[in-house]
Amino acid sequence: MISFQLSDHQQQVKEIVHWFAENEMRPISMEADRLGKVPDEWLERINQLGIQLSTSSFGGDKQKSGSGEKKKTERQGNRLAVIASEELGWGDPAIALTLPGPGLGGPPVQSSGTPEQKERFLSIFSRDEPPRWGAYALTEPDAGSDVSGIRTTAKKVEGGYVLNGQKIFITNGGRASWVVVFATIDRSLGRAGHRAFVVEKGTPGFSCTRLAHKMGIRASETAELLFEDCFVPDENLLGGEEYYQAKASGPSGFRVAMKTFDNTRPIVASMAIGIARAAYEYTLDLVRREYPKQGSFYHRASELLADAELDIEAARLLTWEAAWKADIGQPNAKEAAMCKAYAGKIALDVCAKCLELLGPIGLEQHIVEKLYRDAKIFDIFEGTNQIQHLVTARQLYEPHGVRV
Amino acid sequence: MAKNIQEYTVDEAWEEIEKNLQADPKPIEGLNVVYQYDITGEEEGTYQLHLSDGKAKVEKGTPAEPDCTLQMGASDFKDLLVGNLNGTAAFMSGKLKVKGDIGLAIKLESLLRKYDTSQYK
Ligand SMILES: Cc1cc2nc3c(=O)[nH]c(=O)nc-3n(C[C@H](O)[C@H](O)[C@H](O)COP(=O)(O)OP(=O)(O)OC[C@H]3O[C@@H](n4cnc5c(N)ncnc54)[C@H](O)[C@@H]3O)c2cc1C
Numbered sequence: 001m002i003s004f005q006l007s008d009h010q011q012q013v014k015e016i017v018h019w020f021a022e023n024e025m026r027p028i029s030m031e032a033d034r035l036g037k038v039p040d041e042w043l044e045r046i047n048q049l050g051i052q053l054s055t056s057s058f059g060g061d062k063q064k065s066g067s068g069e070k071k072k073t074e075r076q077g078n079r080l081a082v083i084a085s086e087e088l089g090w091g092d093p094a095i096a097l098t099l100p101g102p103g104l105g106g107p108p109v110q111s112s113g114t115p116e117q118k119e120r121f122l123s124i125f126s127r128d129e130p131p132r133w134g135a136y137a138l139t140e141p142d143a144g145s146d147v148s149g150i151r152t153t154a155k156k157v158e159g160g161y162v163l164n165g166q167k168i169f170i171t172n173g174g175r176a177s178w179v180v181v182f183a184t185i186d187r188s189l190g191r192a193g194h195r196a197f198v199v200e201k202g203t204p205g206f207s208c209t210r211l212a213h214k215m216g217i218r219a220s221e222t223a224e225l226l227f228e229d230c231f232v233p234d235e236n237l238l239g240g241e242e243y244y245q246a247k248a249s250g251p252s253g254f255r256v257a258m259k260t261f262d263n264t265r266p267i268v269a270s271m272a273i274g275i276a277r278a279a280y281e282y283t284l285d286l287v288r289r290e291y292p293k294q295g296s297f298y299h300r301a302s303e304l305l306a307d308a309e310l311d312i313e314a315a316r317l318l319t320w321e322a323a324w325k326a327d328i329g330q331p332n333a334k335e336a337a338m339c340k341a342y343a344g345k346i347a348l349d350v351c352a353k354c355l356e357l358l359g360p361i362g363l364e365q366h367i368v369e370k371l372y373r374d375a376k377i378f379d380i381f382e383g384t385n386q387i388q389h390l391v392t393a394r395q396l397y398e399p400h401g402v403r404v
Numbered sequence: 405m406a407k408n409i410q411e412y413t414v415d416e417a418w419e420e421i422e423k424n425l426q427a428d429p430k431p432i433e434g435l436n437v438v439y440q441y442d443i444t445g446e447e448e449g450t451y452q453l454h455l456s457d458g459k460a461k462v463e464k465g466t467p468a469e470p471d472c473t474l475q476m477g478a479s480d481f482k483d484l485l486v487g488n489l490n491g492t493a494a495f496m497s498g499k500l501k502v503k504g505d506i507g508l509a510i511k512l513e514s515l516l517r518k519y520d521t522s523q524y525k
Contacts, residue, residue: 009498012495012498012501013495016496016506019506019507019510020510023507049491049510049514050490050491050492050493080496127490
């Protein structure tokens with residue numbers, strides 16, 4: 001049951017993504033951070049290579065296999081995704097989040113969309129077309145951790161819904177071809193009133209009002225979106241009417257949002273691990289070359305580096321377990337929350353330790369300084385550290401009748 | 405010329421590659437590299453594509469030490485050639501295995517895309 005050996009396929013994925021991170025991402029990393037933007041020409045070239053950020057691009061779940069062989073292989077999409085994401089985080093987390101593809105918008109469409117919606121929204125990402133993005137919009141000024149606070153309204157009208165409200169901190173929200181938007185049909189219904197809509201770029205009443213200027217992942221677009229009497233046709237209600245009507249207590253928009261997290265949190269965790277590893281590897285190399293080989297400095301450095309290595313390894317094992325459980329179809333909400341909480345925290349700790357070891361040189365236009373700024377966000381999005389603890393506690397104590 | 409790539413044998417497909425690369429050597433100018441293809445399953449065989457100074461030569465077997473080796477089935481190989489199969493996706497899903505310099509494999513894919521393959525689709 002326990003094996004930490006990467007299969008040939010997993011090893012290959014790790015190698016090619018690492019190659020990409022080192023040879024394509026790193027050379028533009030500092031410049032993209034300074035510009036606050038990933039250069040368009042770069043994105044076009046990468047898109048032509050067929051490289052995309054899609055959580056469903058691994059492991060043959062739904063491809064029409066050309067040669068028709070091996071139908072019944074073990075699912076390993078989640079494991080491949082965390083292996084790849086760690087390398088992407090190592091390369092540059094902001095650029096990783098800007099790679100063309102459905103991004104965080106992919107999982108809800110994949111898991112809750114009708115066959116027609118999956119085809120319509122997921123087939124637009126192609127290397128033969130200009131680069132395109134999807135996005136996921138849950139957060140509002142009064143709703144983030146607390147999803148039940150959603151105020152964006154969806155009013156049923158002939159043929160569709162009219163959306164009104166505001167979303168903030170939406171990754172790729174401005175450039176996205178479509179955004180999965182969570183809204184409520186009736187606030188008094190609580191979670192049961194939540195619905196998810198796919199709103200397409202250019203829909204009248206839908207606009208991007210501002211891009212945030214952030215401490216870290218500056219090259220990743222973080223947008224504010226506004227919906228003013230924005231009409232969305234019935235066909236864009238994610239999952240369709242029946243999906244929500246099947247059972248009165250059936251899957252609400254809230255469920256759609258939560259189910260997504262169990263797959264995406266390990267991916268976010270592994271990017272954080274990649275950030276930590278990047279800072280650690282850089283610093284380890286510098287200490288080897290530049291530090292005196294004895295004395296209290298050296299001991300202090302060895303201790304900090306050993307701590308960093310330990311943190312990174314532990315975070316990776318938690319993350320792999322969460323991904324493995326998802327692949328074999330076991331509930332993994334607890335593991336997904338734990339790995340995200342742990343990885344988000346250690347990424348910050350490791351970067352801080354590395355900055356300490358680098359001293360003043362680490363502070364100016366330096367990759368470790370950038371990684372430190374980038375790391376913080378991984379402790380926030382896809383659920384803050386506190387929320388991951390809350391989710392973990394709930395999973396642990398619910399069976400004992402203790403409601404946290 | 406309305407023949408689909410899958411109707412070619414692997415040997416014939418290689419002849420087409422050689423012909424096309426020689427007819428328009430611009431994309432391969434300045435390249436000095438040996439790619440090896442290990443075709444598995446049906447039509448099993450080993451081929452090498454030698455690119456040097458704007459010339460392309462296809463060899464059977466392993467006359468030279470390859471810089472980069474790609475391993476895949478015959479049908480995937482043909483789809484990959486004409487762009488029906490995305491190299492990155494094939495790699496990620498395990499249909500294509502690469503040994504040696506991965507960067508060269510990626511370069512090869514974008515190089516092949518510079519040729520018009522619509523007649524083979
Ligand atoms: C760069 C970036 C990109 C983002 N991308 C997206 C995106 O693509 N789509 C999207 O929908 N959102 C996105 N977000 C939003 C992100 O998911 C939220 O910021 C996050 O979930 C926190 O919500 P909030 O901002 O409302 O903070 P709040 O919920 O107001 O939290 C403030 C503080 O209170 C704590 N807290 C809240 N509730 C509890 C509790 N019950 N117990 C203990 N502590 C609690 C939190 O941990 C936090 O420390 C992004 C954010 C950033 C920074």
